[in-house]
Amino acid sequence: MNDDKNAVEMEGISKQFPGVLANDDVDFTLRKGEIHALLGENGAGKSTLMNILTGLYRQDGGRIFVHGKQVEFRSPRDAINHGIGMVHQHFMLVPSQTVTENILLGLDEPKFRLNISHYEKIIADLGKRYGLHVDPGLKIWQLSVGEQQRVEILKMLYRGTDVLIMDEPTAVLAPQEIEELFKTMRSMTEEGKSIVFISHKLDEVMAIADRITVLRKGKVSAEGVITADTNKQHLAELMVGRKVLFRLEKADSTPGEKVLVVEDLLAENDKGLPALKGVSLNVCSGEIVGLAGVAGNGQTELAEVITGLRPVSGGCVRVHGETLIDERKSSGRGVGQVRRVIEAGVSHIPEDRTHVGSAPNLSVTDNIIMKGYREPPIAKGWSVDHVVAKEHAEKLRDEYEIMAPTVETHARLLSGGNLQRLILAREISSEPDLMIAMQPTRGLDVGAIEGVQRLLLAQRENGAAILLVSEELEELIALSDRIYTIYEGEIMGEVKEAEPEILGLMMTGTRLEDIDGVEEVEL
Amino acid sequence: MSISEQDLSQRRWSFPFRVKFETRLEQPRWFSGAISLGAVILALILGGVVLKFVGGDPIRAYSFMVKASFGSLGVLSDTLTKATPLILTGLACAIAFRMRLWNIGAEGQFFLGAFGASAVVLTPLLPPDTSAWLMLPAMMIVGMIAGALWGFIPGFLKARFNVNEIISTLMMNYIAVAWNNFFIFAVWTEGGFQMSPQFPKTAWLPRLTDFGKDIPAFRGLTTHLGLIFGLVAAAIVWWIVYRSRWGYEIRLIGDNPRAAKYAGINIMRNTILVMMLSGALAGLGGMSEISGVVHRLQGAISPGYGFTGIIIAWLAKLNPFLIVPISILFGGLILAGREIQPSGIPMLIQGIILVCLIASDFLLRYRIRIVKLAREA
Numbered sequence: 100m101n102d103d104k105n106a107v108e109m110e111g112i113s114k115q116f117p118g119v120l121a122n123d124d125v126d127f128t129l130r131k132g133e134i135h136a137l138l139g140e141n142g143a144g145k146s147t148l149m150n151i152l153t154g155l156y157r158q159d160g161g162r163i164f165v166h167g168k169q170v171e172f173r174s175p176r177d178a179i180n181h182g183i184g185m186v187h188q189h190f191m192l193v194p195s196q197t198v199t200e201n202i203l204l205g206l207d208e209p210k211f212r213l214n215i216s217h218y219e220k221i222i223a224d225l226g227k228r229y230g231l232h233v234d235p236g237l238k239i240w241q242l243s244v245g246e247q248q249r250v251e252i253l254k255m256l257y258r259g260t261d262v263l264i265m266d267e268p269t270a271v272l273a274p275q276e277i278e279e280l281f282k283t284m285r286s287m288t289e290e291g292k293s294i295v296f297i298s299h300k301l302d303e304v305m306a307i308a309d310r311i312t313v314l315r316k317g318k319v320s321a322e323g324v325i326t327a328d329t330n331k332q333h334l335a336e337l338m339v340g341r342k343v344l345f346r347l348e349k350a351d352s353t354p355g356e357k358v359l360v361v362e363d364l365l366a367e368n369d370k371g372l373p374a375l376k377g378v379s380l381n382v383c384s385g386e387i388v389g390l391a392g393v394a395g396n397g398q399t400e401l402a403e404v405i406t407g408l409r410p411v412s413g414g415c416v417r418v419h420g421e422t423l424i425d426e427r428k429s430s431g432r433g434v435g436q437v438r439r440v441i442e443a444g445v446s447h448i449p450e451d452r453t454h455v456g457s458a459p460n461l462s463v464t465d466n467i468i469m470k471g472y473r474e475p476p477i478a479k480g481w482s483v484d485h486v487v488a489k490e491h492a493e494k495l496r497d498e499y500e501i502m503a504p505t506v507e508t509h510a511r512l513l514s515g516g517n518l519q520r521l522i523l524a525r526e527i528s529s530e531p532d533l534m535i536a537m538q539p540t541r542g543l544d545v546g547a548i549e550g551v552q553r554l555l556l557a558q559r560e561n562g563a564a565i566l567l568v569s570e571e572l573e574e575l576i577a578l579s580d581r582i583y584t585i586y587e588g589e590i591m592g593e594v595k596e597a598e599p600e601i602l603g604l605m606m607t608g609t610r611l612e613d614i615d616g617v618e619e620v621e622l
Numbered sequence: 623m624s625i626s627e628q629d630l631s632q633r634r635w636s637f638p639f640r641v642k643f644e645t646r647l648e649q650p651r652w653f654s655g656a657i658s659l660g661a662v663i664l665a666l667i668l669g670g671v672v673l674k675f676v677g678g679d680p681i682r683a684y685s686f687m688v689k690a691s692f693g694s695l696g697v698l699s700d701t702l703t704k705a706t707p708l709i710l711t712g713l714a715c716a717i718a719f720r721m722r723l724w725n726i727g728a729e730g731q732f733f734l735g736a737f738g739a740s741a742v743v744l745t746p747l748l749p750p751d752t753s754a755w756l757m758l759p760a761m762m763i764v765g766m767i768a769g770a771l772w773g774f775i776p777g778f779l780k781a782r783f784n785v786n787e788i789i790s791t792l793m794m795n796y797i798a799v800a801w802n803n804f805f806i807f808a809v810w811t812e813g814g815f816q817m818s819p820q821f822p823k824t825a826w827l828p829r830l831t832d833f834g835k836d837i838p839a840f841r842g843l844t845t846h847l848g849l850i851f852g853l854v855a856a857a858i859v860w861w862i863v864y865r866s867r868w869g870y871e872i873r874l875i876g877d878n879p880r881a882a883k884y885a886g887i888n889i890m891r892n893t894i895l896v897m898m899l900s901g902a903l904a905g906l907g908g909m910s911e912i913s914g915v916v917h918r919l920q921g922a923i924s925p926g927y928g929f930t931g932i933i934i935a936w937l938a939k940l941n942p943f944l945i946v947p948i949s950i951l952f953g954g955l956i957l958a959g960r961e962i963q964p965s966g967i968p969m970l971i972q973g974i975i976l977v978c979l980i981a982s983d984f985l986l987r988y989r990i991r992i993v994k995l996a997r998e999a
Contacts, residue, residue, distance in 0.1 A: 116644075408883065438886030447884070455884050458877040465870065469885045472870050482865050 105167065106131045106262050106293040107152065107183070112161035114147050121147040122158070123317040129262065134284055134294045135323070136308035138301075140338055140544030142514050143314040145297050149264050152295075153185045154178035165262075184260035186251045188267050194240040198222065198233055202254045225256055230283045245276040252283065263287065264295040269303055281307050299338070299544055301331045313337040339546040349556060352580040354383035358419060358533050358564035359405070365413035366404050374400040376588040377414070382533065382564040387555065389579030390568045391602050397588040398568045399450060402535050405566075406447045407436035418443045418533060441470055446531035448522055448539050450568075452515075456522045459511035463503050464492035466510045467525050499524035500550075516547040523554055534558060534565045540574060552578060572599050584611075643988040654939070654986055661982035662951075665975040672970065683967060690961035691954030699830065699843040703915060705946075705953030706845075707732065707924070709852035710907030711931025712938065712945040713859050718900040720863060720940050721876040725897060727776065727791025728904040729928025730798030731769040735905025736912045737802050738768025740818060740919040743825045744810045750822040757824045761909055762851075769905015770898040772798060777897025781890035787897070795928070799921075806921055817920035827914035848910025853946065855903060860942040862899075872896060904928060925956070937979050951975075 107129040114122040122144045129135050139145045150156045152163065154172035163170050165181045172178045192201050199219050203209070209218075219235040226233055231249040239247060248268060255263055265284075269277045284294055284307060298304050304311060305326060313321040313334060320337045321329075359382040368374035374397045382388045392398055403409035405416050407424060415425035422428075423440055449455040457466050468488050471477050476487045492506040499520045503513055510518060519539070526534065536555060540548040555578060559565055569575050575582055576597050584591045584605035592611025594601060604614055670680030691701045711728040718725035739761040742748055747764070748757055772794060779785035803816075810818035827847040834841035863869040875882040875889055882889060907927065916923055930952060938944035952972070959968035 406884075407886075435886075435888065437883065438888075441886045449884060454878070455880045458874055458881045460877045461873060465873070468870075469874065469881065472867055478867055481867060482861075483867050483870050485865065 108164040110162045112158045115159050120317050125319050129293050132288045132291050133309040136296045136304040136311045139314035144317040182261040184255035185264040190247050190251055192239045197238050198250050199235045202257050229286050245272050261292045266297045335545050352386045354386040357381050358384050360417040363414035366400050366411045374588050380583050382566050384564045385562045386580040387559050387565040387567050387578050389575040389582040391575050391582055392585040393606050396585050402537050407440040444532035446526035446534045448526050448536045450537040452518055457510045463506045463508055464488050467492045495524040516543050537568045639992050642991045657982050657985050661978040665978040669971045669974050687958040691957040699845040701954045701957050702845045704956050705949040706848040706852050707907040707911045707927040708949035711904050711927045712934035713855055714900045714903035715931045715935035716940045721872045721896050724788045725791050725900050727794050728931045730795035731772045731901040731904035732908040732928045733798040733802050734772040735765040735769040735908030739765035739909035743821045754824040765909030766902040766905045770902040773897040773901020777894040781893040818918045820918045846914030848914040856942045
């Protein structure tokens, strides 16, 4: 049964973690020369399965065959010796060393004298063969993220890897880089190498994979489906276990008064360089306003300024007509500014949920009362009424389906999706007048994304003003009533019925008035 | 399908089981206490092995040590007296550490507390015949203020200029000792000796022995009112940390300062306030020590209570109530150390207990499972 068309065969793999069966009798077959997508929500068991294949974990049950021979991996070294290598989401490179040095790191060669130019040539040739262009003499810190990823792939190729596992490789790449990566992947399979492509982005999977295996809750829900025989809708169903609507039902917007007005805002980034160069925008109650832009063009700084976390050097932010933030108010140490913004009814879903939005070693309850502990009923005189706090946390846990055994559980034990739900629960339950939502669905799986989007729309129906910052254009277009586009700290234009092409042009620095055939929105 | 003979023979030689570490997600409330108790017992066994090895009789040595520190009402009282300053410095460290402010200046704050209390008596701010009902509270308040001031300085430097509090608090310990010495040698010296004159009785914290007339059993017992200060302070610190809004802010800042900033909490103000509270607690420890035990200001009022407080705070996992029994254990070890000084055994036991308790932390976080390697086909 183990014919040598198969590079890897995993049979009946099981892996138990405390409290969760991460892999339950999983079969997975990787044919020679194919790109096989491994699809599944967060926590479906993709990483566990691949960590078993790379020798990081040992399976509790089941067998692994490589090229038809049963193998038992005791360490990642065993897997590498069998030609199995993985490109991790977080790169394992030494920034102060060159590309060549990084590739040779940990190998037995060279034995004594390092003839660097000899190796640089080998690596340059290898790069040329697979379209992985990177200068072997450069230091890692000089490279872009996309180039660093190429170094990781080169490292695996140099070691003679013929089964390459790529863990969400496109997450860090720009669209053009993704295209190049796909070319490289195809040229590798043409040479007989096999690739496992881990992802939860359906479009990419449809574009690149030959076959697809879907995992759900540790079990295989579809094994080795040929890509041509399936479609996005069907795959999403397999992943989530129910029908997923890609189109959101959205009522017409009935914008009310202007809640947020931002005027000529100037601010600097952490390096002291101008990040916002005169940004003006407004958000009315009952509407979702999108802010489109490539990451790092001032979105983060804008959200931080509005929520009082970053000082401004000019302009002002008004909420309900009251000037909350201007240069004078944020001068000095800006103490109390964040609190003033919170008390004005502004909630904030931060971009970085683990480092900003939550306290990992405090309980779910403590995380939920983070914004409300100053006000009754949770505050009682100088104390926190822990009974009321607990009841409040339990209510929100049930309402927002936060999967936590108890509300005493530490936040760090929650999965990414559950943590995001906790933050949403906290920020929405205060019934804010204005919500600054940064990347609210980033890193979530299909089912969770839908839930978050529904929550945002429900807030809009309730009359909240929402400023939505997202890098997912589709999401922005689906949810927003109006969209501003930001580029290098300046607003390039504002559109109502957005088309991706127009947004794309603005995101790369073309002003709306310079684009032919588009009429500006009358305000 | 079947595993080949070679595989089987290889397996026969491999270890028949494997040790696995699993992260503990939840743990029952009693678990942490049980593990710590187990660690102490293990430490005593290990210490016993060492004792046996050097030719001693562990049972006798231990029973002697227990007798020396817990064996009678008298020595138990002495142990509690030793534990009193430890409880207060332990609490001082615990509240600061909770916010990840590494105040290692409890020693200096302890000295300043002693200085402040002495100043009331010796300057004198109050005449010697002042009623104890006024004298003692005044000494407490001035002692705590002096300690709080000693905490305020590094707290302010940290908040305003981001000066590393580990360095500043450590350095301020030396200043505090020198400051005290100046007053002991120059200002308040008693006939050129390195100590101040003895305080009037009104500046003495009541001891159990003071009630010896009415209750004969209390005769000679040195335990003083400072112990009650320690217990009340433990309760108050517990309430602050786990029940008050301020304590919530402290815990949030300690766990994730960025989240605290995002929640609109003033980190600078809290840094200063927590350092001041920490200093005030250590200062109260200093006041209770000179008013309850030494009855004068002198150089050797602390064998490193402020530093032992750091260890106690960590062993108690920053839990204010656990600080009390752990301080008593350490008080007992200090006392036993005095009794059988030459052998150094109590120091050894103290060290082994520390290592075991710190190592036992691993068991709290991980479950150890021994997995038999299955020979399934």
